[in-house]
Amino acid sequence: MKETLNENAQAVLNVMRASHSHMTATEIYEAVREKRSRIGIASVYRILHNLVEQGYVKELWHADECCRYDAHVERHDHAICTVCGVLLDIPIEVKVPQGVLQAAAEAAGIELSSHELRLYGRCPLCNTNKEQTAQIK
Amino acid sequence: MKETLNENAQAVLNVMRASHSHMTATEIYEAVREKRSRIGIASVYRILHNLVEQGYVKELWHADECCRYDAHVERHDHAICTVCGVLLDIPIEVKVPQGVLQAAAEAAGIELSSHELRLYGRCPLCNTNKEQTAQIK
DNA sequence: ATGGGTGCAAATCCTTTGCATCTGC
């Protein structure tokens, strides 16, 4: 494992940090190509794996979508829209009581190291468009 | 949407209920084939989609694995092993205070309908095998 | 000259789709 990022890796990370959304590998590839036009998609995947391994970004697997990547690596929670499927970050620190987490971890038999809360419901946009047809996959 | 399951669909559901693990489509296909040897994998996928739509089973997307299906549809929480990646059900009802959920939902702007807690840590098996090499993907 | 990183193309894997057939009514 190395500590320094080369130019391509730095470009990938910059793109991800500049965007505040959860990008797919293809979106990242296209954005990076504007700066470094010779990069290939395979390199983007290789770089993303390295960045995940080194803790710079996290993978978000969700529904039947392809993998999205998140440069926001601090612990945080997510909300998932039951209508359009979008996955949103919850912008506040949510405090689940430590005792609740511990009891659950013990019940599952795991040695707790982190956690994530996922909420399901209508996102603001789908809530507004209630009357209109659902726009899902 | 219909209410009755035909023979193939019933066979798929039986297999899933008999297994207490989270099966992949291929595993389900192989198990169903023991009873109904002429079924094809495409039908298994079609049936699984119907079962999801009708609420008999749920999809579990997780890491870079293929989709797994769960016949355990009541709300429950999960624990994910940071070493081997296994996703386990938490066998107790975990009570996250309603106020915490509401505050988080409001922060995200969603109309809360359900939630799931995900814990991360070493599973019992990986905890036992601590000294040994990690056995990941 | 050596090793790591690269682009390209081909391969791989899971899942979906097209289509002709079969089934029950």
Next chain:
DNA sequence: GCAGATGCAAAGGATTTGCACCCAT
């Protein structure tokens, strides 16, 4: 005979891999 369900094979899409090449050491 019709509508829905089926098996098979082919297509599709995201991701990975093989390989030759290039560059800095």
